[in-house]
Amino acid sequence: MLNRFLLLFSLAATLVASGFAQSASPREQQGNNPAAQSSQPSAEVPGNPASDDLGPHQPLQPETRQGFWGRVNPFARKKYVQNQLSPIRNRVNELDELTAKNSTMLKDVDARATEGIRQASAKANEADQHALDAGNRAQQANMTAQQASTRLQTVEKVVDNLDQYQAANQLELRFRPGQVALSKRDKDALDQVAAELKSQKGFIVEIQAFSPGRGEAAVQSSQKMADSVVRYLVLNHDIPVYRIYELGMGNARVQSTDEATPKTTHVNASRVEVTVLKNGVDQLAQAE
Numbered sequence: 001m002l003n004r005f006l007l008l009f010s011l012a013a014t015l016v017a018s019g020f021a022q023s024a025s026p027r028e029q030q031g032n033n034p035a036a037q038s039s040q041p042s043a044e045v046p047g048n049p050a051s052d053d054l055g056p057h058q059p060l061q062p063e064t065r066q067g068f069w070g071r072v073n074p075f076a077r078k079k080y081v082q083n084q085l086s087p088i089r090n091r092v093n094e095l096d097e098l099t100a101k102n103s104t105m106l107k108d109v110d111a112r113a114t115e116g117i118r119q120a121s122a123k124a125n126e127a128d129q130h131a132l133d134a135g136n137r138a139q140q141a142n143m144t145a146q147q148a149s150t151r152l153q154t155v156e157k158v159v160d161n162l163d164q165y166q167a168a169n170q171l172e173l174r175f176r177p178g179q180v181a182l183s184k185r186d187k188d189a190l191d192q193v194a195a196e197l198k199s200q201k202g203f204i205v206e207i208q209a210f211s212p213g214r215g216e217a218a219v220q221s222s223q224k225m226a227d228s229v230v231r232y233l234v235l236n237h238d239i240p241v242y243r244i245y246e247l248g249m250g251n252a253r254v255q256s257t258d259e260a261t262p263k264t265t266h267v268n269a270s271r272v273e274v275t276v277l278k279n280g281v282d283q284l285a286q287a288e
Contacts (some may be wrong), residue, residue, distance in 0.1 A: 165204065165277035169193060173229065175270035177212075180224040182232055190229065193276065194237035205239065206275040207246040212268055214251060223248030225272050 134201060171193055173186045182190070209226035211218045226246040233239040 030218065046226045057282040120204075140263055165279050168203070168278045169274055169276040171197065173225075173272040175225055175272070177270060178221075179270065180221065180228055182228050186229075187232065190274070191237070193274065194233060194239060197237075197239065197276065200278070203243065204277050205233065205244045206277055207244065207272060208249050208275075209246070209272045210249050210252065211270045212251055216250075219248050219250035221248075221270070222250050225270065229272050229274060 050224050095249065101269055171189055173182070173189065197205075207229050209222035209229075210227065211222035223246075230241075230244050230246050233244065239286050
């Protein structure tokens, strides 16, 4: 019985000593242990530049206090464990917050960079479109200038040859002796010539009438035949009078149509020569 009592007393003394060792303050342990005081890190010293640069995120200091059981207390309470883990948990939460903040900043930078690239691409496309439009306008202006130059050359050529008429069509109407009225065949021939002049410009109709005989009688007879042709063209085909030039030639000498033996002879039959003369005004209208 005495031995059991002594054993229980020894165990109780041991537990009391262990509790007293754990409840001792760090200041007392540091005072008793000069080596522990000298081993404190420089980060805790106020005014240290390394600690000031870190701001509120100071590094965690390792636990240097050792109790009776060393760094691991087999009889540690739950509150003691929570107190030891709380700084670590706080730092983990801070790390998560920093990670989330950095992720948000990276997304924001990426979004701004993407928007900048999109705007730059849009500006480049717009510049390309402006350049293409400018090229098209320049090409169109060049074509317009070429057309204007071609038209100017045509106009200059027409103006230079405005009074130069060339024979485009020629018709000869035969009359019987003493006849001054137009026959059915003559009217059909004049209808064909007038139909070709409906849509043309820059033309004149030259009418020369010839009649055999002598003196004033031949001239009057030829003038009457020419008047018949003019009257028909004006009344039936609306040919302007200012485009018609007539002349009664009477028994005037005319150039022979025989190229082998050209000569001038008097006419031996009544006839009217209708010649259509044209200048370059019609060519100008076609160029337009």
